[in-house]
Amino acid sequence: MTIHAIPRRSTPTRARPPGQGFRELVKVEAKLAVRAPIGLVLGVLLPTMFLVIFNAIPALKKPAAGTTLTLFAQYIPVLICLSLALIALVSLPIPLVTNRQTGVLRRFSATPAPPSWLLAAQVLTNLAMAVVAIVILVGGGALFFGVHLAPQLAGFALSALLVLLAMFAIGLLVAAIARAPAVAGVLGTVLLYPLLFFAGLWAPRQDLAPVWQHIGTYTPLCAAVQAMESAMQGHFPPAQPLLVMAGYAVVFGIAAVRLFRWE
Amino acid sequence: MITPYMPRRHGQESTAVTTNIAGPAPAEEAVPRDSAGHGSADSPPVVRVDRLRKLYGPSTGVEDVSFSVYPGEVFGIIGPNGAGKTTTVECISGMRVPDSGVIDVLGLDPQADRAAVRECVGVQLQESALPILIKVGEVLNLFASFYRQPTDAAELMDALGLTEHRGTTFRRLSGGLKQRLSIALALIGNPRIAILDELTTGLDPQARRDTWQLIEHVRDRGVTIILVTHFMDEAERLCDRVVLIDRGKVAALDTPAGLAARAGGGSHLQFVPSALFADSVLTTLPAVTAVEHVGPRVRVTGTGDLVTAVIHALEAAHIEAKDIQVESATLDDAYVRLIHHAGHIRKEALRP
Numbered sequence: 106m107t108i109h110a111i112p113r114r115s116t117p118t119r120a121r122p123p124g125q126g127f128r129e130l131v132k133v134e135a136k137l138a139v140r141a142p143i144g145l146v147l148g149v150l151l152p153t154m155f156l157v158i159f160n161a162i163p164a165l166k167k168p169a170a171g172t173t174l175t176l177f178a179q180y181i182p183v184l185i186c187l188s189l190a191l192i193a194l195v196s197l198p199i200p201l202v203t204n205r206q207t208g209v210l211r212r213f214s215a216t217p218a219p220p221s222w223l224l225a226a227q228v229l230t231n232l233a234m235a236v237v238a239i240v241i242l243v244g245g246g247a248l249f250f251g252v253h254l255a256p257q258l259a260g261f262a263l264s265a266l267l268v269l270l271a272m273f274a275i276g277l278l279v280a281a282i283a284r285a286p287a288v289a290g291v292l293g294t295v296l297l298y299p300l301l302f303f304a305g306l307w308a309p310r311q312d313l314a315p316v317w318q319h320i321g322t323y324t325p326l327c328a329a330v331q332a333m334e335s336a337m338q339g340h341f342p343p344a345q346p347l348l349v350m351a352g353y354a355v356v357f358g359i360a361a362v363r364l365f366r367w368e
Numbered sequence: 369m370i371t372p373y374m375p376r377r378h379g380q381e382s383t384a385v386t387t388n389i390a391g392p393a394p395a396e397e398a399v400p401r402d403s404a405g406h407g408s409a410d411s412p413p414v415v416r417v418d419r420l421r422k423l424y425g426p427s428t429g430v431e432d433v434s435f436s437v438y439p440g441e442v443f444g445i446i447g448p449n450g451a452g453k454t455t456t457v458e459c460i461s462g463m464r465v466p467d468s469g470v471i472d473v474l475g476l477d478p479q480a481d482r483a484a485v486r487e488c489v490g491v492q493l494q495e496s497a498l499p500i501l502i503k504v505g506e507v508l509n510l511f512a513s514f515y516r517q518p519t520d521a522a523e524l525m526d527a528l529g530l531t532e533h534r535g536t537t538f539r540r541l542s543g544g545l546k547q548r549l550s551i552a553l554a555l556i557g558n559p560r561i562a563i564l565d566e567l568t569t570g571l572d573p574q575a576r577r578d579t580w581q582l583i584e585h586v587r588d589r590g591v592t593i594i595l596v597t598h599f600m601d602e603a604e605r606l607c608d609r610v611v612l613i614d615r616g617k618v619a620a621l622d623t624p625a626g627l628a629a630r631a632g633g634g635s636h637l638q639f640v641p642s643a644l645f646a647d648s649v650l651t652t653l654p655a656v657t658a659v660e661h662v663g664p665r666v667r668v669t670g671t672g673d674l675v676t677a678v679i680h681a682l683e684a685a686h687i688e689a690k691d692i693q694v695e696s697a698t699l700d701d702a703y704v705r706l707i708h709h710a711g712h713i714r715k716e717a718l719r720p
Contacts, residue, residue: 129513133506140501140537200499208497215461215491216557217483218514 126218134226144196144231148188148238155184156245166250177250181242182333186304186326188238193272194293197231198280202289210367220367239265261336267350268329274357281365303327325353411439414561414592415460420469422455430455431616442593444607452616453596457563461491487516490559492550494566498538504549505534508556515557528552544575565596580605600700612706619706627702629671636695637668637678642688649685653677
């Protein structure tokens with residue numbers, strides 16, 4: 106018996122898997138995000154809790170010294186940063202690394218669906234949670250604490266978008282280089298605290314020593330707070346914080362794509 | 369297009385049956401059995417592996433492996449741990465890129481035609497992982513959505529006894545159920561070729577038998593099956609042909625019976641005759657290859673239906689055979705001999 110020559114096709118006719126597969130995948134990822142609600146608790150429940158608690162403190166509704174903002178309104182950008190950081194550095198990378206380590210990505214790579222779909226679906230569900238967190242905080246601020254975004258809505262939205270991209274890029278780099286979920290957890294946490302420190306979660310930025318203030322302006326969450334604060338006061342955010350955030354998004358985003366390990 | 373390769377449905381194979389297969393084929397590339405087996409040698413191969421090479425280190429991976437798989441057959445890949453079995457099938461399914469050599473799957477290149485190859489090749493991985501909180505029904509519907517012409521998920525769940533577990537999350541499934549789900553995922557895309565890697569490892573004997581039966585059903589639906597196993601009884605029961613891979617190279621390729629006969633010299637029959645008789649009574653039989661005397665016992669070696677032939681011949685010569693013992697060479701014997709011939713016993717797998 107001779108081996109028959111098999112004509113080799115030059116152009117694949119069914120190179121692309123069906124598009125409804127990706128929609129199904131996003132649906133399933135959304136269900137999984139509800140079943141293991143780390144992201145929902147950290148990113149959505151936590152900020153809602155802050156709103157309810159702070160609403161019980163009448164002093165926070167008084168205007169802050171030297172600004173047109175209430176004390177609470179001043180705190181909103183920091184809370185947004187807290188939510189985004191938790192989603193991007195904890196909720197996003199750990200399941201990604203788990204999927205790679207346990208072989209879920211490999212199982213997907215044996216189907217017509219590219220494994221990048223799984224990644225994209227997980228990024229999308231986390232992005233959705235991040236957007237919900239921002240809407241809850243800003244909406245709650247407007248309802249209960251007299252926050253007015255209308256004059257610089259575009260500037261605020263741009264700032265929020267850039268910090269979203271910057272933080273997700275950092276989270277994806279963590280997912281790219283961490284070999285085990287525990288490593289991703291440690292890396293994420295190690296990054297979380299200094300970034301939140303510079304954002305002013307524990308002490309107002311203005312109270313830091315000048316050199317630390319200066320360093321802070323080059324960190325993504327501090328830049329985000331600066332940009333959002335100025336938008337809330339009716340000014341278009343200055344170029345520097347916007348560029349800092351964009352820089353993080355581009356550099357970390359490229360590094361994450363370059364270094365991502367599929368196996 | 370890949371239409372020339374219609375999946376063979378049971379009972380409609382080509383009528384041209386070759387009749388020259390009397391004993392084990394000595395050639396490296398044994399022809400699949402047409403009459404008894406399920407392969408069809410008249411059709412071009414559905415999978416062709418030619419001088420595949422994929423090394424991970426000095427002594428792991430695949431060095432030089434070639435074989436062809438024909439439509440409708442169950443093709444076994446056996447060999448010691450770390451011999452390169454899994455690497456070979458991973459190259460076929462496109463999950464690994466070969467260092468060199470040609471892999472042809474239904475006329476497609478698994479690397480260049482990624483989605484097209486995966487569309488017609490279902491894969492059951494050695495260790496299948498899924499998100500722990502995903503439910504059986506969800507994952508089947510999800511995987512179905514990845515294929516152009518998937519099989520009906522509800523029907524498949526019925527066939528595999530998964531329907532009552534459709535709402536169970538992956539982490540709550542028992543080992544046997546995980547295995548069944550893994551097989552279901554290999555079949556959900558309605559594949560023409562199914563690659564099953566260590567199908568029954570870790571299953572209890574009943575679950576193994578059930579799984580074998582299931583595989584026979586799948587084969588009867590016309591799916592070509594490539595089965596990686598290190599259980600010789602499994603290969604003997606299910607496979608039309610087997611390739612024995614050892615240290616990254618093909619050590620033998622034949623039908624299970626052919627391999628067994630090649631290494632063990634067929635089956636043996638021992639008995640104590642009631643009276644002396646001339647050896648020619650037996651040596652003239654076509655099934656007999658050797659007659660020896662061991663003390664009072666006579667030991668006959670041969671192939672085919674040895675027992676019937678010998679008993680009939682003895683009856684005709686009015687000789688009674690007492691204390692009859694039959695031993696047939698099994699694939700197990702062949703495996704041990706062929707690996708032993710290769711001159712070593714390999715340690716545990718050294719996969720990266």
